[in-house]
Amino acid sequence: MGKQFGHLAKCIILALLISACTPKQVPIKTAYSGDYPTLQIREMWHVCSLSFQQNAPYTPFPEMMRMCDCYVDHMRKNYSSKGLTNLPGNVGKLSGEQLNKTCNVLQKISGTTLM
DSSP states (O other), X not given: OHHHHHHHHHHHHHHHHHHHHSOXXXXXXXXXXXXXXXXXXXXXXXXXXXXXXXXXXXXXXHHHHHHHHHHHHHHHHHOOHHHHHTOOHHHHHHHHHHHHHHHHHHHHHTTOOOO
């Protein structure tokens, strides 16, 4: 009986140690709303790249990629997917100006020039 109790005690102690070492799940707060379908993100990026091809065709491809990534990230951080589709035209234009300021500042900080 003493051996069985010792074995049971060891198992209980081992189980307590293992459960104490198991990390607790803490919710991770993300910068993005998380409600954008992948296709919508790709479409936003594609529209940005087409705009660069039309408005600034000599922009180096790596610079255009960096700017379009910044644009898409900015929109995902500041608008939900549904909120973005419901923006009135004048707010959309102001958002575009804000995107230019935000992303061009990042380009200047990184030491590269755009256009």
